[in-house]
Amino acid sequence: MPIKNSFSERCYALLKTVPKGKVTTYQSLAHALGTQAYRAVGTALHHNPYAPNVPCHRVVNANGDLGGFASGPKKKIALLRQEGVLVKGGKIVDFEKKFFNCKPFK
């Protein structure tokens, strides 16, 4: 019973569309999904049942801060670094350049 049309599933689907080397925000994801539930997005990603399949490390806070990560912030920084996104002092370097605004999800 694979296909579940829950809010979380939509988050993952949309998140998979974020290109490598870019980051998005919880707010952008939620807004693209047609809701204001930034927090619900965070909750969904924390569960993260599609672990490596979904690039949950590309999601950061709207103010350019690193945000959270289930396996610890170090891991998240390392993954971002591999994709060319640098993190300094818990902040995304050149956040505005790396930011990817999600398009509305059908």
Place this chain on the structure above:
DNA sequence: TATTTGACCAAGA
């Protein structure tokens, strides 16, 4: 069904 919680955000002090 109701209450609580959370990988958030924005505004105020």
Place this chain on the structure above:
DNA sequence: ATCTTGGCCAAAT
């Protein structure tokens, strides 16, 4: 600049 407060909405209990 930091800290507190209120608000948003889905998922878990």
